[in-house]
Amino acid sequence: MGITLYVLAFAVLLAGLYAVVAKKNIIKIIVGVLILDYAVNMMLVLVGYRSIDGQAGQAPILPGGAETGALAKSAVDPLPQAMVLTSIVIGLGLTALMVAMAIRLYEKYGTFDMNEIRRLRG
C-alpha cells in the first residue's frame, strides 16, 4: 500500500514536470510548477506520517490537560510539517512573482504563448 502512495505522488510530480517542459503556454507552465510544488509537499507529508499499531497518528499538538510527554507516543512527525509550511510559503511567493512576470510578458507581447515570445536565441 505504501508503495502505491509514494509512486502515485511521483506520478503527480511527473504531471507537473511534463507541463513545465513540454507546454508552451505561460499559464500552463505556471500551473505545472505549482503541481510540482504540491507533489513535493505531499511527499514530505507522506514521509512524516506515522501510524501507531494500526491507529492513525495524531496531530503534533498537545491537547489541553495531557502530560507534556504524551506526544512522543501518539503524534506524527512534526519536522516535515514545519518544512512543508516553509515550502508552501516559498510556493506562494513564487506564484506571485510568476504571475507578475506573466502579466508583464503579456503586456509586451500580447500573448501567453512562448512560441511567439522568442526574442532570445537559446
Added chain:
Amino acid sequence: MEPLVPLLVAVPLGVAFAVVLLAHVRGLRRLTGLLAVAAVVANLAISLVLIGGPTINTFVGGWGDGRTLGIQMVCDGLAKLMLVTINLVAAVSIVYAGAYMRRFTKVWLFESLFLLMTGAMNGVVLAGDLFNMFVFLEVAAIASYALVGFGCEAEELEAAFKYLILGTVGSALILLGITILYSLTGNLNMAMVSQGLAVVGRTSPAVLLAAAMLLAGLSLKAAMVPFHAWLPDAHPSAPAPISAMLSGVLIKASGVYALARVVFSVLGPSPQYATVLMVLGAASMVIGVFLAIGQWDFKRLLAYHSISQMGYVVLALGAAAAVMSRSDPDRTVAGLCLFGGLFHLFNHAAFKSLLFLSSGCIEQQAGTRLLKEMGGLSRRMPITSFCCRIGALSIAGVPPFNGFFSKLIIIISLFLAGYPVLAGVAVLVALMTLLSFIKVQRYALEGEPTKTAGAVEAPALMCIALVVLAVVCVAGGLAAIPLRDHLFAPAGDALMNASGSLTAGVTP
C-alpha cells in the same frame, strides 16, 4: 569570533528591510545606497577577519549542547573561502552599481534585492543543515530572478521567466532529494545525515534516487551542461553588476559550492558521484567553450565562458572525489585537485566579474554590446580597456595572471589523478578560450573606432571597481602560494575531512 558568524546573514537582511523602510521616508531616501554599501563592506570585513580564526560551529538559538535540535551554522575553511569570494565581488559590484544603476528607476528596490541575495548566499555557505541550505538557496534564487528582469524590457522579462521556471524545477528536485534523505535518516543536519547514510549504505537504491535528485537540481543551479539552457539568456540580460554577481558568485555559491558540500560532506565521495561530477564538468567545459566561440554579443560570450570555466571547477572536484573514493586514497593528489578547483573558483569570481563589469562600462559608454560594432576602445576608454584586458588575459590562462596558475594546477592534478585524456581536453579548452578572447581584443579594444567614436571613459566609481578586481586578478597570480596556505588548503581540508569539520562541537 563566534558571535560574528550570524551577523553575516543578519546584517544584509536587516539592512535590506531597512532600505525599504527608508525609501518611503522623504529626506532619508538618499541614504539607502550608502547604507547598502556599508552593509556589504562590513560583511567583507567580517569574512576577512574570520579567515584567521578557527573553524566555528554554532547552533542557532543555542539548541546544540550535545543535540542537533537546532540549525547548525558551520564556518570551516571552505565556508571562509566562499564568504571572502562572495563578499568581495558583492562589495565591488555594489560600489559599481552606485554609478551604473542611475539609469534605472526605483533603485532602492535594486539595493534591497541585492542585499537579500548577498545575505542569502552567505546563509547558503554557512548552513550546516540541508533544509536551511535549501531555504537560503531559494531566497538567493528568487532575488536573482527579479534582478534579471530588473530592466523590465521584453527580452529581460523573457530571460527572467525562463530562469525562474528552470530554477524552480531545480529547487523542487533539491527539496525532493532532501525529503528522501530525511526519510532515510530522520535528520536534517548534514553531519547527522552523513552518519545515518553510512549505516543505511551510501549507494543503496533510495540514496541513489535522492542523490540523483540533488545532483540534477544543483546542476541546474550551477548551469552544468545539459542543464545550462537558462544561463546564456539570464546572465547577459541582467544589469551589469548583477551579471557580475550571478556569473561571479551565485552559480558558485548555490551551484558548485552546494554540489561540493552535498557530495563530499553528505553523500560521501563514492565512485558513482565522482563520475557524475566529472562527466558534468568535462561536458560543460567543452560544450561551453564551443558555444562561446561563435558569439558576437560580448555579454553572451562571457556567459558561455562561465559555463565552460565552471566545468573546470566541477571536473577538478569530481577528480578529487574519485581519488578520495579509491580504496587507498592519495590525499596529496586529492588535495591538489581540490586546490586547483577551488583556486579556479576564486579566480573565476574575480576575472569574470571584472569582465562583466567592464562590459557594462562599454555598454553604457559606447551604447553597444556587439563586438563588431566596437573597436578602438583602448584609446577612448583607457582604464576600462586596460582592466578588461587583464581580465581577458586571466581567463585565457596567460601567465602570470591568476587563471594560468589555477588551470595549470587543475591540468597537473588531473594527470596525477590518472586522467591524462581529460587533462589534454582541459589544455585544448584553455587554447580555445584564449582564441575566443583574442577575438575580443581584436574587435573591441584594437582597430579603428567605428560606431563608438563618441565613447568616453566611464565614471570614477565604476573605474575604481574595475581596478580593484584587476588588482585581485594580478595578485591572485603572484600570491598563489600564500593564498593556498591561508585560504585554499583549509578549504580543501574541510572537504576531505568533511565529517570532521562539520561535527566538531557536536557529540552525538
Added chain:
Amino acid sequence: MNDPGMSLIVKNTARLITGFIAVFGIYIALTGHISPGGGFAGGVILASAVVLVVLAFGREFAARLVTEPQCHGWDAAGAMGFLVVALLGYLVGGFFWNFLPTGRLGHLYSGGMIPVANLAILVKVGAGLAGAFIALALFHRTTQRREI
C-alpha cells in the same frame, strides 16, 4: 480607469464579512502556538480580507483604505520585527535565543517569543500579500502593443 467593483449583493456581503475575516486572521496568528494555524496562515487570511475589498469595491475604493507604499512599509516593518526578535536574543545569549519565559503551557501567554514572532509574521505576510495584490490590480494595460 474607473473600477466600480461588483454588484450590490456582493458589496453588502463583503461589508458584512470582511471584518470577521480580518479578525479571524489575527486570531489564527495569535493562537498559533496552542492550536493549528500560525502567523503565516493568519497573514494570508488577513490579506484575503483586503483582496475581498479590492475585488468587491474596486481598486479606487480600496486605495482609500490602504495604499501600496503603506503596504511596503508594514511589510518591511514586520520582517524587521522578526529579525529584531532574533537580534534581541543575540544580545542576551545567541542568535534566535528564546529569552522570554515559556509561560503556562496551553495558555495564550506561553511559548516565549513564539507568539511575538507569529505576530511579526502576521504583519509581514498580511501587508506583503495585500500590497502585492493591490500592485497587480493597479497594473492594467495602458499600452497594448505588439512589438514583434
Added chain:
Amino acid sequence: MGMEYLIVALIAFMFVAALVAVEARDLLSSVISLGAAGFALSVIDLLLGAPDLAITQVVVEVVALVLLVRVVLTRTDTSVTAPRDALRTAAVLLAGGVLLVAAFVAVGGAGTDGAMPPFGEPRLSDPAAAPVEPVSAEYLAKAPDETGAANAVMAILLDYRAYDTLGEATVIFVSILGLYAILRRVGRTSGAARAGKGGTAP
C-alpha cells in the same frame, strides 16, 4: 487501513486533476483543476495529522487561485493553440518512466535495508532501530516543556528552527519586492531608455 485507501483515492484524484489542468484546452479550466488538486492536498494533510498544513494550504490556495483567475480572465488570449513538441514530450515521458521505476525500486523493497522506511513508520516510530537518532523523537518528547508551546510544529518553526523561518519570511519579502520590481511601468529613466540596448543578439 481504511484511511490508506482514502488517501490513495485522493492522490489519484489529484493526479487526474493535475492531468486535466495540464491538458485542458482553455486556461480557466486549467486553473480551476489546479485548485481542485490543491484542495485535495489539503484534505490529505488533514487526514495525515497535519491541520496546520491543511489550513495554510487552503488559504494559500484561495489567494493563488484568485491571482491566477484574475490573470486569465482579464486577458483575451485564453485558449491554448500551440502544437506540442513531440520530441520533448517523448523525452519527458522517457525520463518519467525511469523516474517512476527508480521511485518504485527506492521505496519498493519496503522494510529491507537501503530502502525508504515504509509508509506510516518513519524513523521516529522506532528510534532505537534508526540509523542515527531521529531528531523528531526529541522534538515530540521535549517541545512542550522546552518551548512552552503546545503546538510542536510551531515550536519547531519558531523556536528550534526559527532561523529557517527567518529565511521563509525573507522569501516572501523577496518575492513581493521582486513583484514590485517587475511591475515597474518604466524600468529605465527616459534619457537612457534604450541606451544600453543598442546591440541585441544578432
